[in-house]
Amino acid sequence: MGEIRVAIVGVGNCAAALLQGIEYYRRNPAESMGLMHPVVGGYRPWDIRVVAAFDVDERKVGRPVERAILAPPNCIRPICPDLPPTGVTVQMGPVLDGVAPHMADHPADRAFRIARAEPVDVARVLRETGAEILVNYLPVGSEEAARHYARCCLEAGVSFVNCMPVFIVSDPEWGERFRQEGIPCVGDDVKSQVGATVVHRVLARLMAERGAMLERTYQLNTGGNTDFLNMLERDRLRSKKISKTEAVQSVLPEPLPSENIHIGPSDYVPWQNDNKVCFLRMEARGFGGAPIEIEARLSVQDSPNSGGVAVDAIRVCKVARDRGDAGPLLAISAYTMKHPPQQMPEPEARARIEAYLSQGR
Numbered sequence: 001m002g003e004i005r006v007a008i009v010g011v012g013n014c015a016a017a018l019l020q021g022i023e024y025y026r027r028n029p030a031e032s033m034g035l036m037h038p039v040v041g042g043y044r045p046w047d048i049r050v051v052a053a054f055d056v057d058e059r060k061v062g063r064p065v066e067r068a069i070l071a072p073p074n075c076i077r078p079i080c081p082d083l084p085p086t087g088v089t090v091q092m093g094p095v096l097d098g099v100a101p102h103m104a105d106h107p108a109d110r111a112f113r114i115a116r117a118e119p120v121d122v123a124r125v126l127r128e129t130g131a132e133i134l135v136n137y138l139p140v141g142s143e144e145a146a147r148h149y150a151r152c153c154l155e156a157g158v159s160f161v162n163c164m165p166v167f168i169v170s171d172p173e174w175g176e177r178f179r180q181e182g183i184p185c186v187g188d189d190v191k192s193q194v195g196a197t198v199v200h201r202v203l204a205r206l207m208a209e210r211g212a213m214l215e216r217t218y219q220l221n222t223g224g225n226t227d228f229l230n231m232l233e234r235d236r237l238r239s240k241k242i243s244k245t246e247a248v249q250s251v252l253p254e255p256l257p258s259e260n261i262h263i264g265p266s267d268y269v270p271w272q273n274d275n276k277v278c279f280l281r282m283e284a285r286g287f288g289g290a291p292i293e294i295e296a297r298l299s300v301q302d303s304p305n306s307g308g309v310a311v312d313a314i315r316v317c318k319v320a321r322d323r324g325d326a327g328p329l330l331a332i333s334a335y336t337m338k339h340p341p342q343q344m345p346e347p348e349a350r351a352r353i354e355a356y357l358s359q360g361r
Helices: 013-027 101-105 122-129 143-156 172-180 196-209 226-230 234-249 302-323 330-336 346-358
Strands: 004-009 048-055 090-092 133-136 159-162 184-187 213-223 261-268 275-285 291-301
Touching: 004 122, 004 302, 013 048, 013 302, 048 122, 048 302, 101 226, 122 143, 133 143, 133 302, 143 159, 143 172, 159 302, 172 184, 184 302, 184 330, 196 213, 196 234, 196 275, 196 291, 196 346, 213 226, 213 234, 226 261, 234 261, 275 302, 291 302, 302 330, 302 346, 330 346
Parallel strands: 004 048, 004 133, 048 090, 133 159, 159 184, 213 261
Antiparallel strands: 213 275, 275 291
């Protein structure tokens, strides 16, 4: 089938997990554990090839991407750290609002250090490297920066897979711009493979399907990676909380009043590193008004948990490019993202993806 030429913005933990995961499956081609779809439209995970990378940290800019993913403050549990040379050097992107001011107040191995380098022309790099898809892993709250990269994709004819909670693919105006330019896109805000949002949605949908009435719920998350450190600045959490809350509300027969649902990152615990822990509580009423309570604790390695989802989003986006489709891809966005243009239950989204992929057989 050929390769899928990908650019990455934000060479953090998620990028590290994605690249190491791709190499892991390249070395273990018979391994299907951890993959939702081993093959998508003829493409396997190792058909994804990184051809460009952008960051702003001095420990990453100017370094080969296979070494940059091992630099602080990245802290993922290693999957396949000894990557072969890629020939790709991390280039300086525009900072804009991509770095929260408080990040400088933490130990050097945890905080960002902005490189003293001139930002490159992102659209030009995308064209020159032949990138087909740009994967956005910018920190939460990087509204200006995310829109800058989206505009560069439109200028360069590159697809946008938006893994962070700035509403671009799910914004009708942005979605129409990609459609008019003939470019498929996927977004917004990547789900984990088996993560807090997916588990919360499944349990909420289960209650609704079994006739129980959910009255109140919370989802509290802690972690020790730079994502959680970045989100200590609560002003950067607005879109994240909207994204996660709407993902759960969308599967309920009637949305809960805002005072009865609380979903979002709760705190940064440095020694957790990339381990994310979710504390989930649900209070409902069943037959005759009898109370039902669920309390659950979910512990995952945060960044690899999104890698298995990202490889599907990238590959379906490539299939769409091959077929000449354009604009927001609704089914894969609903399956892989918390805030898609159109919410769907996971089984419906998966069935629609399977139907879409079968059209080319």
